[in-house]
Amino acid sequence: MSFFVLFNSNAQGLYFPPNESEEWKKQPLHELGWDGVKMAEFLAWLPTQDTRAFIILKDGKIVVEEYWGSKLTGVGEMDQSSYWYWASAGKTLTATLVGIAENQNLLKTSDRTQKYLGEGWTSLTSKQERAIRLNHQLTMTTGLDDRVASPDAISPGSLTFLAEPGKRWAYHNAPYTLLEDVIKNASGMSFQNYFQDNLGEKIGMKGFWQKTGANNVFYSNARSMARFGLLLLAKGNWNGEKIWSGDFFDELSQSSQNLNRSYGYLTWLNGKSSYMIPQSQTIFPGMFVPNAPEDMYQALGKNGQMLMVIPSEGLVIVRMGGAGEGSQIPFLLIRDSWERLKPVIE
Template sequence: MSKGWLLFTLLLLTLTARAEDWPGEQWPTGQAPSGPSIEALEQYAFAPRDDATRQGIRTDALLVIQDGRLVYERYAGPTDAQTPHLTWSISKSLLATVFGVAYGEKRFALDDPAAQYYPPLKRHPDMTLADLFHWASGLDWQEDYEYAPLNSSVVAMLYTRGRHDMAAFTAGHDSFSPPGQVFRYSSGDTNLLAAALKNIVGPAQYADYPWTALFEPLGIHHATWETDASGTFVGSSYAYLTARDLARVGLLMQRDGRWGDRQLIPKDWVTFNREPFARFRAGQDEAVPGGHWWLNRGADPTIRPWPDAPPDTFAALGHWGQALYVIPSARLVIVRYGDDRDGSYRHDELLKRAMAAFAGTVQP
């Protein structure tokens, strides 16, 4: 190849290479799609809002990041771009992401006994941290809110006799199966992890650790995470972030734990988050549990909770319609905050319409 052709080729590669976008203080923006597909998405997500009866789909925020750029954003109700929204159980996946930083610092191993870091679990010596991340502690737990509040373990933990020390309340439950054998969704399992984190990173660092480990490196400056009276984060439920800030966590996960030129979370931790729990059975929940994230694929390939979304889709999900969807194959991150009270919202329907609106505009 002549020197002239070599220079031309290098120039062409330079011009055609697409720089990787990362947010600074603000998100870089991209061209939003228009036309029937985006109208169909909005017709579903932002149907006429009934705040009097709280019936129907009531989206507070919908935000889409594509190739690291903000390409769509709309708010409704009392929420705007500056509102730290209650994430409910998205907090569980946020806690798992914080743990990912500690894992990279080699502070624990997944097969460590949970009692090593939270001594009240000594009566359950076979329970590991991995069992808690899979919601497979084996503890007898009822995760009911509106439907059976008087028999609900989670209502008692958050609001009545367990609220002062949620981990201790959970640890006091009896077992219904050996650890690691059966999936049973439990906010208590998450709050045991939140208590274990205190000893994993040390009490002196604990109160600031989610910020120093995760939020500050991502440029998240206005997150709130409530604690119970014992000073333990309510990892199950009570983190508050703006939609734009939550999308930063999604981009971190979409890019396998990398933020800019820093591998903030090890790739093998993200792999653990995205690996289906082998003992999950179809119909046990609305999606497949991974390592404290929700997946669109099971160990059994016939399990596909959201058939209109790519199989590599994974998500952090919360009560009343909170969702952070990550779709690596389409290089999409979608944040959806809501106030849905009647169960009419469907993840697959929104994902189907979002894919129709945005997947066709993904750059090669």
């Protein structure tokens, strides 16, 4: 598991680590005015939750970097070069690639999904299928039935009608996974090569996409996840190079529909009046993470994969590892983490 925190009031003062180097500037914790005793307690708690790595950055500079336990392969101890899976935290990364493709005029999020996947990518009638657009996949509102035997399966037989697009929010992996094919067909490149050419190489981000069952999962080390978080914090500007721009990225971290106010483009939002969680149609009142800043937005994945960005504070937090919660998103762990982290940085 890994945890990254970046602090800065705006992107202009951020430090960006070199792309082709292990060099990363550091800054002492005591200069931040954070509570060192509570930080020590927090760091002691993290490995009890199967945390594998924890890093804090201020203005892009490393303040704390710790690793615990064994690598994902089970051979050797975790370190800064060790790869770990992002699980559904990779959804925000995929949404970013869709936005970059739209910047390049390869697609429009208002396009019908049929334009890129062809007719018959679902078991719906032609009229029903034509109503599904890319923005429905980005917002989890396709109306496809997530209660099928295998909600990860992307075959037409597993994609059946339940509601009109835009009328029902459901955390459904299959329509999300198919965005990989959308990008492949729109760009004429493999998904891995598109990521590498248009994002990874530009910010020194290492990692690869790999099929795991029906899902497409991203793997990287903790520092690469932090680089992506830093890019989000800097609004797509990596040390003077503009990786992206436009309304898509302003909207990524805003409520994307009125059903689950705490969901943007494949990204979880804090500070909203209500939220929904996977495998439930219940609307819960209040903020998703009550102890966290209201403007925080998050990429979250199974077993506690977390990438949190807080624009008002210039904070980015990344956490990777295992967790006993077992849910599709680390709902309880993120709350427990903020109960302990908030007193550190107040």
